[in-house]
Amino acid sequence: MEDERNPWEYPQSHARTVASHVVTACVSAALASIATTLWLRRETPPVDQPAPALEVHEIQEPVVLTPDPPEDVLTAQEDDPPAPETQPVTPPAPSRPVPGQAWEIPDLGMALSWIPPGEAPLGSTAEERAWVTSDEGRGTREFCANEGQSPRPYIVSRGFWMAQTEVTVAQWRSFVTDTEYRTDAEKMGKAFCWSVAGEWSWVDGKNWRDPNWQGTQIADNHPVSCISWNDGMAFCTWLNDRGGKSPEDYEFRLPGEAEWEYACRGGRGNVKFWWGDRLADGQGRANLCSADMIGFRDHRWNERVWWRDGYAWGAPVDSFGPLGRNGFGLADMLGNVWEWCYDHYTPDATKTEIHIGDEPDGPRVLRGGAFNVMAASTRCAKRAHNRASHALACYGFRVCLAPKVTH
Numbered sequence: 001m002e003d004e005r006n007p008w009e010y011p012q013s014h015a016r017t018v019a020s021h022v023v024t025a026c027v028s029a030a031l032a033s034i035a036t037t038l039w040l041r042r043e044t045p046p047v048d049q050p051a052p053a054l055e056v057h058e059i060q061e062p063v064v065l066t067p068d069p070p071e072d073v074l075t076a077q078e079d080d081p082p083a084p085e086t087q088p089v090t091p092p093a094p095s096r097p098v099p100g101q102a103w104e105i106p107d108l109g110m111a112l113s114w115i116p117p118g119e120a121p122l123g124s125t126a127e128e129r130a131w132v133t134s135d136e137g138r139g140t141r142e143f144c145a146n147e148g149q150s151p152r153p154y155i156v157s158r159g160f161w162m163a164q165t166e167v168t169v170a171q172w173r174s175f176v177t178d179t180e181y182r183t184d185a186e187k188m189g190k191a192f193c194w195s196v197a198g199e200w201s202w203v204d205g206k207n208w209r210d211p212n213w214q215g216t217q218i219a220d221n222h223p224v225s226c227i228s229w230n231d232g233m234a235f236c237t238w239l240n241d242r243g244g245k246s247p248e249d250y251e252f253r254l255p256g257e258a259e260w261e262y263a264c265r266g267g268r269g270n271v272k273f274w275w276g277d278r279l280a281d282g283q284g285r286a287n288l289c290s291a292d293m294i295g296f297r298d299h300r301w302n303e304r305v306w307w308r309d310g311y312a313w314g315a316p317v318d319s320f321g322p323l324g325r326n327g328f329g330l331a332d333m334l335g336n337v338w339e340w341c342y343d344h345y346t347p348d349a350t351k352t353e354i355h356i357g358d359e360p361d362g363p364r365v366l367r368g369g370a371f372n373v374m375a376a377s378t379r380c381a382k383r384a385h386n387r388a389s390h391a392l393a394c395y396g397f398r399v400c401l402a403p404k405v406t407h
């Protein structure tokens, strides 16, 4: 049966049988057999020696490895006349801030959102303050007494820019490298940090280079911390001194607390958090005081929410991606590190202009809460304060580019 299936073996056996009976036909039969054999051998390979099958990837691999032509080559292959060399394929980021558009300070990698003109309420509602004192909010009545009796309308007539993230360690280092600036914590030789005793206290030798975040290796994209209000103001002065980019009568500065709250709400009205009214909806959106271990004697924060967000201490800025950005594209407005505002603190919640007092080291406003404070502190309307020179391991800031403060 194998011979019948094998066109290579069968013609040879057939030729030998014919030669034993018909001598005169031997040569012609043999020649015919050889010719047939050669023909069959050429046309059909033996079954027991199958040709190796070609595998798809052996054929396609060179195609896969062929790099895509660069965009300018694709453009050049189109039928349209070639564009002038001065016309780029994609529009570049504007070299100067243009109202209505996001902008980025290129050498710092600092992106700023455009905060449009509009109206938003400032302050908390009675319902919100009732939640603050609930088991979930964990606060007290005094805790939110400086937020006013009811929300007040705040109108932004001229838009401004706000940094999409807190100032990072890398951005701060650029400032220090350029100016040899020393922070208040460095001049004092200490910062207010989590201590080896398991409590918040002044710890010698701590500053922005090492805020004593237990077990956390400080990276370039962490928010800079152990920053005082004075330090934040100095950074903004440096941005302005570099010159040339601000629209006329705009400046880099700390945001006013009304501007900050307007930006934090991201286009929403009377809500506790920029993501809405439910604390639980903050999961996956913010670095709050969470159930994560803090890396010290198996401790966790006392005032924690019930879930883990992956960070007991500061998280790299914008760690939560699109879900962590509000309606204006701002990340970490609630949680991560507290953010200094321009205002000198006053208990009066009704003001909308930036308030400037006369105490050189008086209280300044902080907003947004941080990784170590109760949920009631991580609300859009929460107002906190500390002295201008105090540097805590949970204090940072972000900048805005906004109309100059003239008073």
Ligand SMILES: [Ca+2]
Binding pocket: 287, 288, 289, 290, 291, 292, 309, 310, 311, 312, 313, 371
């Ligand atoms: Ca956390």
Ligand SMILES: [Ca+2]
Binding pocket: 166, 332, 333, 334, 335, 336, 337, 338, 339, 368, 369
């Ligand atoms: Ca923050």
